[in-house]
Amino acid sequence: MQICNHKVVSLQFSMSNDAGEVIDSSDDGDALLYLHGEENIVPGLELALEGKSVGDKLKVTLDAADAYGEIDPSLVEVVSAEMFEGVDNIEVGMEFEAEMPDEDELQYVRITEIDGDNVTVDGNHPLAGMRLHFDVTVEAIREATEEELEHGHVHGGECCGEEDCCN
Secondary structure, three states: OEOOOOEEEEEEEEEEOOOOOEEEEOHHHOOEEEEOOOOOOOHHHHHHHOOOEOOOEEEEEEOHHHOOOOOOHHHEEEEEHHHHOOOOOOOOOOEEEEEOOOOOOEEEEEEEEEEOOEEEEEOOOOOOOOOEEEEEEEEEEEEOOHHHHHHOOOOOOOOOOOOOOOO
16 A cells, blocks of 8 residues: 555654754654645655655655745734733743634744743744754555544544544
């Protein structure tokens, strides 16, 4: 069986930056499971895995645009510390869910700088703007269940947390 849309893929992987520092990996042999074709992993890696089979090993280098995207300056904003009412100690690195003014969805933002009452928040993914290197081994491929196809992601032993999902 080859990797193609609507297949559940199990991978062992390591992801590093240009300096060779490992940023993420499949921990203790626990594989990464994803539903191919549903944008559950970065686009460049999904494209590189298309057509691969169990046992295939590959090294993939992705520019930022094919990984977590380029840095979007419009997602960086300076806001008043008053926006964090109820938070006792605001610190760089803290992450929050923020409601977007003209959208119905939440966006995750991270505090990148604090200057008095001015707090800089960044809605870019923490790995945006970075070239990434993947070392991947395909462990298993299987057909997705109807429920997985309906929800657009792999279901395992735990609920995914979506309303009415996994029931």
